[in-house]
Amino acid sequence: MSYTLGGGLGILAREFGYAADHVRSLDLVTADGELRHVTPESDLYWALLGGGHSLGVVTELEIGLVPVRTLYGGSLAFDGGQVDPAAVLGAYAEWTWTLPDALTSSFAAVPYPDIPAMPPQLRGRYVISVRVACTGDDGERLVEPLRRIGPVSADSLREMPYAESHTIHSDPDFPHAYYGDSAVLSELDTEKVAQLLARTGPDAGAMVVVQINHLGGALAAPAANAVPYRDGKFLVRLLTMADRERAREILDPAFALLATKTLGRSLNFAFGAGDRTEGLYDDETRKRLAGVKGRYDPANLFRRLTS
Numbered sequence: 001m002s003y004t005l006g007g008g009l010g011i012l013a014r015e016f017g018y019a020a021d022h023v024r025s026l027d028l029v030t031a032d033g034e035l036r037h038v039t040p041e042s043d044l045y046w047a048l049l050g051g052g053h054s055l056g057v058v059t060e061l062e063i064g065l066v067p068v069r070t071l072y073g074g075s076l077a078f079d080g081g082q083v084d085p086a087a088v089l090g091a092y093a094e095w096t097w098t099l100p101d102a103l104t105s106s107f108a109a110v111p112y113p114d115i116p117a118m119p120p121q122l123r124g125r126y127v128i129s130v131r132v133a134c135t136g137d138d139g140e141r142l143v144e145p146l147r148r149i150g151p152v153s154a155d156s157l158r159e160m161p162y163a164e165s166h167t168i169h170s171d172p173d174f175p176h177a178y179y180g181d182s183a184v185l186s187e188l189d190t191e192k193v194a195q196l197l198a199r200t201g202p203d204a205g206a207m208v209v210v211q212i213n214h215l216g217g218a219l220a221a222p223a224a225n226a227v228p229y230r231d232g233k234f235l236v237r238l239l240t241m242a243d244r245e246r247a248r249e250i251l252d253p254a255f256a257l258l259a260t261k262t263l264g265r266s267l268n269f270a271f272g273a274g275d276r277t278e279g280l281y282d283d284e285t286r287k288r289l290a291g292v293k294g295r296y297d298p299a300n301l302f303r304r305l306t307s
Contacts, residue, residue, distance in 0.1 A: 004061065005052050006268035007227040009235070011133040011165055012068065014104040014217030020049035021223045022064040028056040031297040035059075040224055047292040050226030050285075052267055054302050055293060072139025073132050073168045074156035076146050080126030083150040085109055085201065086194035088128045089212075091149045093188050101217035103134040103142055106169075109210040111202040121154075126202050131168050132157060179247040180209075180239025180271035183255055183262045184232035188212070192257045193236070199254050206242040206250060213237070228285045229263045237269045244272060 008019025016022070026038045026048055036056075038044045048055055078088055092107045099105070107130055114124030130146055132139070143157060156167065193212070200208035213235040220230050238254060240247045255262070265279040281289065293300075 001058055001061070002053065003268065004063065005048060005050075005058065007050055007266070009213065009219075009266075009268060010104075011073070011168060012066075012071070012104050012135065013219055014099075014214065015102050015135060016066050017218035017221060017223065018225075018227050019063070020225050020227050021218075021221075022066075023049055023225075024062040024064060026058055026062075027060040028058040030056040031299065031301040043292050044296065046224055047226055047289055050228065050267070051289050051292075054289075055296055056302060068135060068162050070159060070161055071165060072134045072136075072157070072159050073165060074158055074160070075129045075131040075154070075168060075170075076143070076149075076152050076157065077127050077129040077154035078150055079153045080109070080111070080128050080201070082153075083128065085126070085128050085197050086190070088130075088149055089193055089197065090190045091145070092130055092212075093190050095145050096214045098145075099142065099214070100138075102136050103132065103139070104217075105133070105214050106131045107210075107212040109197055109201065111200075111204070111207055113207055127153075129154075133165065133168055176241075178209075178239045178241050178271065179244050179251075180237060180269070181251055181255065181276075182235060182237045182266040182269035182271075183258050184215075184229040184264050184266055185234045185236060185258060185261045186232065186263055187261055188234045189258070189261055192261075196236075196254045196257050199257075200238060200250065204250055206240050206246060208238060208240045208250060208254075211237045226281070226285055226289055228281045229266075232263050235266060235269070237266075239271055247272075 004019045004023060010019060027035065028038060029035050038048065044055065048058065089107060109128050111126045112118050112122040112124065132143055134142060197210065200210055215232050215235055236258060238251050240250060242250065264282060267280050
């Protein structure tokens with residue numbers, strides 16, 4: 001539920017847009033105790049989809065599905081000790097300019113700690129990877145430029161049923177603590193992001209995960225909801241397992257490198273920094289959300305994210 005109310009960025013987002021774009025109706029209890037059925041004609045509908053949980057308790061939503069049975073996807077991984085991470089980033093950024101909307105991708109850089117709990121193939125390694133999800137029959141041809149970047153340490157790209165799509169990112173399937181934040185960028189300044197990679201790599205003093213999502217496509221299409229920054233071209237996410245104070249010492253200078261290209265932050269990826277409301281919305285969206293909030297929750301019974 002939180003995923004969709006925050007926008008919802010899926011693995012095929014460039015083709016199909018945000019999850020919030022597919023919601024047909026919602027049921028929620030507002031601050032006055034009323035159970036309301038909300039449809040696109042209501043200002044609550046607009047505000048809930050992108051505004052998060054600050055307007056009531058959503059008990060049910062109806063969402064449209066898309067007809068995807070199979071896709072081409074997976075990841076290409078490079079050893080950061082054998083290839084220059086900045087070179088991989090530059091090649092990835094250039095590659096994204098050639099892509100159709102049917103292909104959604106992301107770049108990641110993860111310095112795995114040298115501890116016994118890590119799998120042997122990851123222990124102490126700095127892994128740079130590009131993750132891909134694509135519908136249609138053109139996937140293998142489209143990813144060919146990525147294979148020329150350098151020696152690949154792991155390759156999981158393949159045709160797969162959609163039920164296996166979770167393996168593309170292989171995110172942990174158990175809860176774990178971390179702190180992080182995000183920046184939606186008007187464009188990707190590869191020189192600045194290369195500096196960011198240097199700050200957050202193996203010498204950062206803490207494990208920092210960098211992920212850069214390619215936006216655009218259907219994500220840029222207008223929609224009747226409050227999901228902001230649709231003109232963003234990339235989303236940068238940084239997270240670390242360090243405590244909040246140490247995390248900010250690492251992350252704040254890294255995000256500062258991106259400041260001139262930053263449109264704002266993503267509510268879905270504010271992580272532990274969600275208590276900081278600045279930048280979550282552009283001024284026009286924030287003011288409209290505050291107006292809806294004032295009508296349906298004037299006493300601020302629910303947590304405010306709109307001011």
